[in-house]
Amino acid sequence: MADVVSNVTDSGMPSQRPSGTRHPPRRQWPWAALAQQAAAIALVAVAITYLGANITRNLAANGMTGGFGFLWQEAGFAMSFSLIDMSESSTYGRVFLAGVLNTLFIAGLSLVTATILGLIVGFARVSAARPLSLAATVYVEALRNVPMLLILIFVQTVVLRSLPVVREAISIGDAVYVSNRGVYFPWPEAGQDLRLAFGAASAGCLCLAAAWVLRPRTPVLKRRDLAGVFAGMLLGVILLGAAVAQVDWQRPDFQGFDFRGGAKMMPEFAALLLALTLYNAAFIAEIVRAGLQSVDRGQIEAARALGLRDGFIQRRIVLPQALRLMVPPLTNQYVHLIKASSLATVVGFPDLVAVFLGTSLNQTGRAIEIVMMTAAVYLTLCLWLGALSAAWNARVSLKGR
Amino acid sequence: MRLNRTKIALLAAGSAFLLPAAAVAGPTLDAIKDRGELNCGVSTGTSIGKSTLDDQGNWTGFEADFCRAVAAAILGDGTKVNFVPLEFKNAFTSLQSGSVDMLARSATWTLSRDTEFALEWAGIYIYDGQGFLVSKASGITSARELAGASICVTSGTTTELNLADYFRANGMDYTPITVSSPDQSIANLESGRCDAYTNEVGGLASYRLGLSDPDAYTILADVISKEPLGPVVREDDQQFEDVVEWTRHALVIAEEFGVTQANVAEMAATTEKPELRRFLGAEGEFGAKLSIPNDWAVKVIQTTGNYGELWERTLGSKSKANIGRGVNTLWSQGGLLYAPPVR
Numbered sequence: 001m002a003d004v005v006s007n008v009t010d011s012g013m014p015s016q017r018p019s020g021t022r023h024p025p026r027r028q029w030p031w032a033a034l035a036q037q038a039a040a041i042a043l044v045a046v047a048i049t050y051l052g053a054n055i056t057r058n059l060a061a062n063g064m065t066g067g068f069g070f071l072w073q074e075a076g077f078a079m080s081f082s083l084i085d086m087s088e089s090s091t092y093g094r095v096f097l098a099g100v101l102n103t104l105f106i107a108g109l110s111l112v113t114a115t116i117l118g119l120i121v122g123f124a125r126v127s128a129a130r131p132l133s134l135a136a137t138v139y140v141e142a143l144r145n146v147p148m149l150l151i152l153i154f155v156q157t158v159v160l161r162s163l164p165v166v167r168e169a170i171s172i173g174d175a176v177y178v179s180n181r182g183v184y185f186p187w188p189e190a191g192q193d194l195r196l197a198f199g200a201a202s203a204g205c206l207c208l209a210a211a212w213v214l215r216p217r218t219p220v221l222k223r224r225d226l227a228g229v230f231a232g233m234l235l236g237v238i239l240l241g242a243a244v245a246q247v248d249w250q251r252p253d254f255q256g257f258d259f260r261g262g263a264k265m266m267p268e269f270a271a272l273l274l275a276l277t278l279y280n281a282a283f284i285a286e287i288v289r290a291g292l293q294s295v296d297r298g299q300i301e302a303a304r305a306l307g308l309r310d311g312f313i314q315r316r317i318v319l320p321q322a323l324r325l326m327v328p329p330l331t332n333q334y335v336h337l338i339k340a341s342s343l344a345t346v347v348g349f350p351d352l353v354a355v356f357l358g359t360s361l362n363q364t365g366r367a368i369e370i371v372m373m374t375a376a377v378y379l380t381l382c383l384w385l386g387a388l389s390a391a392w393n394a395r396v397s398l399k400g401r
Numbered sequence: 402m403r404l405n406r407t408k409i410a411l412l413a414a415g416s417a418f419l420l421p422a423a424a425v426a427g428p429t430l431d432a433i434k435d436r437g438e439l440n441c442g443v444s445t446g447t448s449i450g451k452s453t454l455d456d457q458g459n460w461t462g463f464e465a466d467f468c469r470a471v472a473a474a475i476l477g478d479g480t481k482v483n484f485v486p487l488e489f490k491n492a493f494t495s496l497q498s499g500s501v502d503m504l505a506r507s508a509t510w511t512l513s514r515d516t517e518f519a520l521e522w523a524g525i526y527i528y529d530g531q532g533f534l535v536s537k538a539s540g541i542t543s544a545r546e547l548a549g550a551s552i553c554v555t556s557g558t559t560t561e562l563n564l565a566d567y568f569r570a571n572g573m574d575y576t577p578i579t580v581s582s583p584d585q586s587i588a589n590l591e592s593g594r595c596d597a598y599t600n601e602v603g604g605l606a607s608y609r610l611g612l613s614d615p616d617a618y619t620i621l622a623d624v625i626s627k628e629p630l631g632p633v634v635r636e637d638d639q640q641f642e643d644v645v646e647w648t649r650h651a652l653v654i655a656e657e658f659g660v661t662q663a664n665v666a667e668m669a670a671t672t673e674k675p676e677l678r679r680f681l682g683a684e685g686e687f688g689a690k691l692s693i694p695n696d697w698a699v700k701v702i703q704t705t706g707n708y709g710e711l712w713e714r715t716l717g718s719k720s721k722a723n724i725g726r727g728v729n730t731l732w733s734q735g736g737l738l739y740a741p742p743v744r
């Protein structure tokens with residue numbers, strides 16, 4: 001309704017539009033607005049002070065002490081997975097740090113995998129090939145209409161627990177082992193991770209550089225360009241191969257109860273990664289589809305009439321316009337994903353909620369401090385994501401005249 | 402007028418924080434009497450023998466019956482209990498915030514919890530220790546053989562800390578598989594996700610029954626910690642703590658004097674022994690000293706029986722768990738159960 005009205009005034013009666021520069025509206029005394037805002041701020045400040053005082057009073061009445069001193073106390077429990085060195089003698093502060101990093105790790109990784117899968121499914125949904133678009137539709141409808149917790153429990157209990165026990169692990173070329181205790185794979189000997197990472201990074205850079213130098217500047221790809229790209233990629237592969245050969249690999253080897261050596265992906269981590277990816281990809285696919293379909297078909301037809309290839313049309317005409325529409329709802333979905341990663345506590349992956357809000361809270365009894373710190377982490381993460389999205393939006397939004 | 406509205410708005414905003422404050426400020430004992438019901442925090446209903454929720458919605462088990470005993474002492478009726486199932490990680494916070502009056506939930510008494518949590522342990526009703534449940538097929542016979550093992554444990558418990566202590570003290574490594582409920586640990590043990598499940602030995606014996614083939618699993622003989630389990634109350638009501646503590650003592654005294662569920666009414670009427678007359682309310686005002694009826698002990702024993710009867714019915718030979726009493730026998734028989742005199 002509002003749209004219609006403004007359209008009418010836009011085209012029909014421009015003189016009636018309130019024009020900010022020429023006739024500033026002076027219906028209200030400006031001090032009234034200021035006073036209202038001051039009153040609102042004062043009210044919020046009073047409410048916060050009152051609640052703070054109430055908490056302090058109630059804690060004192062219960063004989064409970066507050067404060068963050070516990071962060072320097074020894075925690076005394078172990079974590080099954082952490083990105084930094086942890087031991088039973090680590091402090092609660094370090095447990096917090098390890099929890100934050102684990103949360104960032106699982107959320108960051110599933111954000112990437114969910115986006116990739118979502119893009120694929122989203123493109124498949126608008127594909128002209130009927131079986132492909134039908135499969136994508138089934139995927140989206142089946143997954144986004146089921147609670148994520150259910151997917152998580154299904155993945156953990158049905159898929160992962162049904163894998164063989166560790167003594168009967170499935171061996172892939174005597175290097176990779178799959179069992180219900182995790183996936184074991186070779187990893188560089190201690191201290192050689194860096195060498196491998198350096199090799200991979202330099203190979204990647206070379207590939208990118210080759211692709212950039214030889215990037216097609218015209219809508220029509222020439223065979224010479226293609227050959228150049230392949231040459232660049234081949235060079236990258238050779239470099240990566242050289243880096244891999246430089247590294248001494250540590251293979252997983254079964255000893256006693258478990259494989260020793262190599263690296264291991266915990267089933268709890270795998271379950272969470274899978275569930276977060278599958279569930280969020282369904283929503284991302286819908287966002288991608290909406291974005292793609294928002295681009296006027298006439299533009300695509302016009303581009304075809306000009307003789308442009310389909311891939312080029314998608315990349316240079318459809319996607320840039322679609323992205324502008326996709327980013328705000330995508331941010332929303334990413335915020336959901338970050339918060340949903342706290343379901344880790346259900347499967348037993350040691351994320352921030354499991355080790356800090358769970359174990360640490362129960363061991364120290366510092367409920368208010370720990371809940372506040374945990375909430376602050378999620379709040380910070382999601383606000384930063386929102387700010388990034390707003391910045392991107394400002395950059396790509398259509399600039400008015 | 403305007404100021405009044407502001408005040409009302411402020412009060413409404415603060416009420417979320419005010420309400421629990423009101424609940425914890427008043428003496429718990431009075432609140433229970435006014436309510437006519439005891440809010441008792443128990444396990445989530447799968448701890449066989451301690452607090453189990455059966456398929457008809459009834460709570461059974463040692464700890465559930467302990468709640469009934471406390472209700473019988475205060476209100477004269479063991480059915481006046483509102484059982485509140487709590488996961489361990491929420492149990493202490495629920496008690497602190499006033500949503501339950503007490504916990505009977507396998508909570509181990511430690512110095513930190515006693516001091517920092519503003520909670521009190523009203524005595525010890527089960528003397529337990531931490532052990533390991535393993536599959537017989539694994540061939541493990543001692544806790545010392547668990548180096549490098551994956552071990553299932555419940556998060557936020559003393560067992561999680563004892564486990565770390567034990568492996569550190571013995572210079573062994575391990576992977577903790579930490580989840581929030583024992584059911585998940587049992588499922589993990591059964592699927593081979595972990596090599597052992599650690600908990601109090603009493604708890605292990607009952608959780609073993611939850612396995613699809615309990616006979617394929619065994620509890621190792623090693624006990625790696627002391628786990629004194631008892632009812633927990635807030636520090637704000639000394640009188641209520643006394644009532645809970647003396648309920649536990651009543652169970653022990655009754656066993657000592659051979660008072661049973663069957664003969665308690667008759668004994669209260671006919672006994673000539675002065676100490677028994679004081680205990681059963683035939684003489685003196687001992688209930689009144691606790692602010693509860695003088696026949697409190699009679700009601701307790703009528704509800705649950707004495708300690709021995711309670712144990713045999715819920716955890717011992719007459720139950721599925723079939724756990725031996727171990728050190729949970731009377732001091733006069735070489736055990737640890739001892740109660741101060743009613744005088």
